[in-house]
Amino acid sequence: MKTALTGPVRVRFPPSPTGYLHVGGARTAIYNDLLRSSLGGELVLRIEDTDRERSDEAMTRQITSALQWLEVAWDEGPHLQSERLERHRERALELLEAGKAYRCYRTREEVEELRQGSDKALRWEVLRLPAEEQERRAAAQQPYVVRFRMPQGSIQFHDLVRGDVNYPPEALEDFVILRSDGTPTYHLSVVCDDLDMGITHILRGEDHVPNTPKHIALIEALGGTMPTFGHLPMILGPDKKRLSKRTGAASVEEFRQQGVLPHALYNYLALLGWSPGGDLELMSRQEMADLFTVERLIASPAVFDTDKLSWMNGQYLRSLPLAELMPHLLPFVEELGLADAERARLEAAVEFHRDRAKDLRELAGFMVPYFTDQLDYDPELCAKFLTDPALPAQLEELARRFAALDPFTTESVETSLRELAKELEIKAGALIHPTRMALSASKTGPSLFHLVEMTGQQATARHFANFLAFLRENAQPTEKS
């Protein structure tokens, strides 16, 4: 689909560092990233840390690290909004001098009372004090705020996602741009920064729609090029309310900890509100950038589907080149105490198991038996083996035969196991299942004979010995039938 927009663009992502990067914020960053990549231009990262009480430097680092992990690369910044407050104040004073803003000496209570008592929008006409009273309060150096004078008339804009939006005059009020302590408000800061940073397109969450007429009026008053706005719909949780921690993971960090690959999360979030057309789903970064157009952004809210993300993660776990997969897996492997695992062997085991893993954490867990001497057998999982009095002797014989095999291959292991089962007049399964448990402390996994070969002759012998000791220590009397 062709887009009506032309580049190069200057877009921005301006998170407030008051918490972890939420997937909604991450998706906004992703669409700005894609818009920049598709049309050319720059993405500016701006940290909106003016709310000193709620902002936190650790969170700023957390957010930049989450963006880096997602590989959302900004071209400029991070700019700290808190370092630009003087500039914002300067611009407010310009507006004051030009009569586009005014000192408002009304107390908070008075403003509230006026709001209750009048059905008119709170504008200069309603808020103004009699001249004498205004002078008295000024002379007494009472605190005041600086309010922006909203223009008369309605404010319209064309939203890239929602189409035409119209705010009638009665919905527009004069709003504060400098607080009584002289600090700029969000509306002033965001507009000054967008103007100074030459932002051409503002793609942000739909919670900002009501702010947009304010910002448009401010931009007109300050003089500058009007950016184009687009507001992205919310992401809903399974309860159809705004996605939040209540119903599971909601931050990029949580998905990272769970073992989701960054590209899987990027791809999944990109599709949560944008459709490339057709049934294309798994896409490289380049493909997404090539196909991205704002015209295909979806205006209705999207429901976060954990199963779909999990499926997509599995797809990338299987298909990524090993060299790309390993750096993402290693932190999880190290967390399990396997930092010293021999690289070639680890890679072989990863290749062997990656088809079955749903995430990096699980894949790392599959590595444990290959690099650990003593596995933790779960008596509950082993209940059936613990009540079979014949099993220890059978496994002991199997272990002896495995130890003598030369070569030790998938085929020789299989032949040997099946021969023993035949001699003992038991089903092969009666040896296969406990062997799997001995070697992996799990009831499920990849093909057993491959698993034995992969484990290697020495480790197999060690696991058998430990498993036999476990069986003998925990043996239960046979249940009467």
Ligand code: GLU
């Ligand atoms: N700092 C604002 C936020 O985190 C974003 C403001 C904007 O995009 O204009 O919600």
